[in-house]
Amino acid sequence: MWHHKNVLDYIRTGSVIFLMIFIWLHLNFSGLDEPSSKYSKLNNADAVISSAKSAEPPITSVYEEILSNMPNISTIKRKIAQYNQEQVVHNEHKFQPLRNDSVVIVVQVHDRIAYLRHLVASLARAFGISEALLVFSHDFYDEEINSLVKTIDFCKVTQMFYPYSTQTHPREFPGDDPRDCPRDMTKEEAVMKKCNNALYPDVYGHYREAKFAQIKHHWWWKANRIFSRLKATENHTGPVVFLEEDQYVAEDFIYMLKLMEKHCRIFFKHCNILSLGTYLNAYDYRLDSGRVDASPWIGGKHNMGMAFNRSTWNQIAECATDFCEYDDYNWDWSLQHLSQRCLKHELQAVSVRAPRVFHIGECGVHHAKNDCGLTSAILRVERVLKSANSHLYPGHLILGSSTDLKSKRVNRNGGWGDRRDHRLCLDMTIR
Template sequence: MKAKFLHIYSRMARLSWYYSPLILIVFFLQLFLLQQRAQHISYDGSDESPAKSSLNISIPVDHLLSSAPVPATIQEIRTKIRVLNDLQLIFNGETHGGFSVAPETPVFIVQLHDRIPYIQAIIQSLRAVRGINQSLIIFSHDVFSKEINDVIQGMQFARVMQIYYPYSIQMYPNGYPGPDPKDAALPIGHGRKPQLAQIKLHWIWKFTQVFRHIKVLRNHTGPKIFLEEDHYVSPDIIYTLNKTLQIQTKDCPKCVIILGDYPKEHRWPYLDWDQMEWSWFFSGGNNMGMVLNQRFAGVLSQCAKRFCTIDEYNWDWTLQHLNVGCFQERLQILKVEAPRVWHVGDCGTHTSRDSKKKCGTLQQVDTLENVKRLLRNKTDVMFPKEMRVVKKLRRNVPSSPSPYGGWADPRDHSLCLSVIKDL
């Protein structure tokens, strides 16, 4: 009965997001069930590991979030994302079969904002991946948009799930976690910018969902590839990942696999597609196409409090500071020389105001077109017979700069801790 209900709801969700009376009934039913759950965080650390007991979380989430009035449309979207996050629907299961938790089954997790041309581009690249029909692609949104939903739900080539970060600026436009006109400028670091703080909060929320809360992944021990909306993947990414996993299992079980890099464009023609390096983690070049597993989740959970309280708004540089000052062992990586994940975001968070003026269409974004051209010209070297480690671990360990700032607001600390507590 439950399976039949979810199948019917899945079909209705694809056809009519906004107006179906059936969906409204489902919303209220799910709301009733959700209200029976604890709506606040009460954590005293008993019967838990020392690392978790050190979090001492007792601030209810609702006490952190702004109670400022919002339009009825925002209230309605809040309700929808609660329901959808609880249902965890998988689209295209009727075409590609049920999701397998076999170790070799890859899961792609893509963090999205609102740049539709880039979202369309990464979907285009995923469509060309050999073996993608065996995978699950999870899109984690911080903007609820019918246009974006239509793009995602138009995918037919793989199983797809959508989850929605519930504490976004869109959901709280008139107060924390969004911009709050009553906030005083914080003297520490570079001050709080909601759009930047949201990226780190979204990242750790998504990470915790993947490793603790998404039901279909509870027994999944396979690779989880973390991507963002302005990434572009090569057709042999799953093939290369499988080859690299063999090396990881044999030579460095603790290594984190890195499938992305930022090579200068003049080096692109000379990259070796069958080579990789074994080195120390450094976030500046190792933050893209990270393949993370349950072991890494355990390592991060031991430093959860530090992750949430260090004055650094970048999630990747936060990992770097943990790597130097909190993790029991420095992270080691296995990293491909020729990226299977490319950064094509000429128009992103750190783009200057003048540069953003020319970011309207893909035709104006040179990097994306250049990467597409490169991949078309490199089909003969993709899918190498073997991957070879040509650079071994060196003794020198990269040092870390001082934290950048932007993460001194105690509300960000508390909200982050409330999210990460289950990790």
């Protein structure tokens, strides 16, 4: 009798454990919309080392972390899947439908709400904003940020969420898998340890860092979704402006964009990217407000407040392999590589001399300071725009330097040697 009771206890205990594991798997791996669900398989190394099981963390610590994060992560995944499926456009009843000449503004958002508040405030003051569609693309789910977005009443607005973030995948690819090779481990050590992707460090011998890889993945997913998966923009052929959470716009940035677009159609028909920002520290709005320059598109020069349309995107998407397999974790340098190596003609940019988009972020992924200087950065930009006020809204444009010379080749920055990143990026591509 005693033996029979113990057997029943073991069966009950085993059933409870099995049920808990089944529920966790169901909550964490259901409901994501795109691309197809291959990525639990990608956590293993390539075929040569995929069967190895060494370097596993202690079982107890893994289970403890799973149990502690289970409700939070599963809830977040469910909510972002719902946002991405429903695609609700707020304020749609207040403003006219999106036209082909309307501007779509896409903001890539992480978690810096202080910066985002200032960007939203500057957008609210922009001339013509009521005709635009504002899209927030998030790689971090935060209710405070969502509440900020819901306060926007000056234009149509919608949100979408990158579904493969480090937040929702904290201990598995595309996040940081405990079995991944440490960044600075040598290839010889990695092969001996049999950690994930040991055979494929980057060009400098380093292994992937998830927080950096995510930025390029998010940018690519966002662009694909805007042009191919978002109902509100599926037939839109007008300009799409790409902004980031730590940027700030001048009140005439939409006016200037449309003026540049018109100018290109008439005088510079090879132009396919418009750039509203600049990294120059000195500019004179009295002299330069209406001046623009034409040149091949350069990643580190024309990536701020850049805009292009569906026709340009279709060319870019056809060269997805060059973007996704290029060993550089920066989306802009990868785009320049694509432009130089794949396109029949390099991307051509028309850029402003006096900026309409400003960078106010002193801290972020690449910079860690005790004092991020947000207040001083905002004051500096506001002083610039106040002094430039009478020179905004130029009546016409003056084309400055123009060259047909190809841009210089750039060195790869690495950080993108992992074959799993290549596959994930390509699987998010919609041609």
